[in-house]
Amino acid sequence: MALNYEDRDTLFNFVVKEGNGIKGLIDSGMSCVPQPFVQPLSERIATPNAQTCEAVQPIDLSELDGPGHKEVAKQIVEAAETLGFFQVVNHGVSVELLELLKTSAHEFFEQPPENKAVYLKEVSPSNLVKYGTSFVPEKEKAIEWKDYVSMRYTNDDEALQNWPQQCREVALDFLKSSMAMVKRIVEVLLEDVGVILEEERINGLMGTKMVNMNYYPTCPSPELTIGVGRHSDMGMLTVLLQDGIGGLYVKLDNGDWAEIPPLHGALVINVGDTLQILSNGKYKSAEHRVRTTDIGSRVSVPIFTAPKPSEKIGPLPEVVERDGVARYKEVLFQDYMNNFFSNPHDGKKSLDFARAD
Numbered sequence: 001m002a003l004n005y006e007d008r009d010t011l012f013n014f015v016v017k018e019g020n021g022i023k024g025l026i027d028s029g030m031s032c033v034p035q036p037f038v039q040p041l042s043e044r045i046a047t048p049n050a051q052t053c054e055a056v057q058p059i060d061l062s063e064l065d066g067p068g069h070k071e072v073a074k075q076i077v078e079a080a081e082t083l084g085f086f087q088v089v090n091h092g093v094s095v096e097l098l099e100l101l102k103t104s105a106h107e108f109f110e111q112p113p114e115n116k117a118v119y120l121k122e123v124s125p126s127n128l129v130k131y132g133t134s135f136v137p138e139k140e141k142a143i144e145w146k147d148y149v150s151m152r153y154t155n156d157d158e159a160l161q162n163w164p165q166q167c168r169e170v171a172l173d174f175l176k177s178s179m180a181m182v183k184r185i186v187e188v189l190l191e192d193v194g195v196i197l198e199e200e201r202i203n204g205l206m207g208t209k210m211v212n213m214n215y216y217p218t219c220p221s222p223e224l225t226i227g228v229g230r231h232s233d234m235g236m237l238t239v240l241l242q243d244g245i246g247g248l249y250v251k252l253d254n255g256d257w258a259e260i261p262p263l264h265g266a267l268v269i270n271v272g273d274t275l276q277i278l279s280n281g282k283y284k285s286a287e288h289r290v291r292t293t294d295i296g297s298r299v300s301v302p303i304f305t306a307p308k309p310s311e312k313i314g315p316l317p318e319v320v321e322r323d324g325v326a327r328y329k330e331v332l333f334q335d336y337m338n339n340f341f342s343n344p345h346d347g348k349k350s351l352d353f354a355r356a357d
């Protein structure tokens with residue numbers, strides 16, 4: 001039976017509830033973007049912005065623990081303080097693995113919808129794996145043009161048993177080969193504010209690890225839709241692999257948006273809300289968004305690191321002492337996370353939950 005593209009409930013059921021995803025919508029023969037996916041004017045990205053981020057020249061990590069340490073650390077700190085986004089090369093993850101990740105993301109999303117729908121939140125055989133479309137579709141004004149699968153890490157065995165078969169090995173490899181680098185960058189950032197945390201506390205602050213695969217199907221009218229709306233990430237640091245299509249934008253201080261250009265072999269790093277809070281605002285959890293495109297389906301693979309739900313987060317005492325003021329209050333990360341996942345993307349609003357009164 002042909003799908004009625006005019007009826008919101010029918011579309012919502014087909015795309016979100018039944019798990020056909022945006023990919024299924026495209027495969028159903030849809031030729032123009034149905035209303036539930038049309039973004040309000042204020043959220044649309046009119047024309048692909050030609051501006052690329054001059055500030056985001058890749059940082060070469062090969063000397064991070066060598067003779068060049070001071071200089072590399074300085075570049076990392078500066079990038080985290082200004083834009084909150086930067087790219088890194090010589091990061092310790094092989095280019096072959098990065099290629100395999102992109103291929104397996106395509107493999108996962110390009111399989112029949114029923115194979116993916118088994119991982120919908122309501123029915124997933126494992127609480128480590130969740131497949132879906134958009135962010136909080138039931139509360140959004142317009143549904144984001146993105147399907148995703150989210151894989152939470154507990155330990156290697158559980159990952160290899162529960163994560164989807166198409167991507168479990170590469171996703172786990174990516175996590176394991178990038179984590180030392182991510183942890184080292186966090187250490188460098190904290191050292192610059194005079195903080196050296198004990199191993200146990202660092203592990204608590206980075207105790208939630210999630211590998212996501214995002215799939216942005218080719219869109220017939222990219223000017224009407226959005227891949228991911230304006231948001232900041234909630235955790236400590238995100239490391240992201242993007243393919244060559246482009247479309248990731250970060251908001252500059254002057255309100256303009258600049259693209260983080262795809263760079264073969266590089267990884268994108270961005271500061272999350274937690275690190276902004278811990279550093280009392282010194283490091284910027286950058287607002288970012290993703291545009292859609294009609295040139296092909298884009299994939300990206302972020303790894304999110306965030307505190308364990310039982311961890312309390314607030315500005316670190318050393319930083320508050322230096323600043324003379326605490327810009328955030330202490331909150332339980334479980335509460336921060338619940339708030340984050342119960343509201344549609346809305347820029348940096350998630351941070352209000354921890355803002356000092």
Ligand SMILES: O=C(O)CCC(=O)C(=O)O
Pocket residue numbers: 212214228233240242248288290299300302
């Ligand atoms: O796809 C991208 O480039 C970014 C995705 C993103 O911001 C996210 O998943 O939080």
Ligand SMILES: [Fe+2]
Pocket residue numbers: 231232233288
């Ligand atoms: Fe993000």
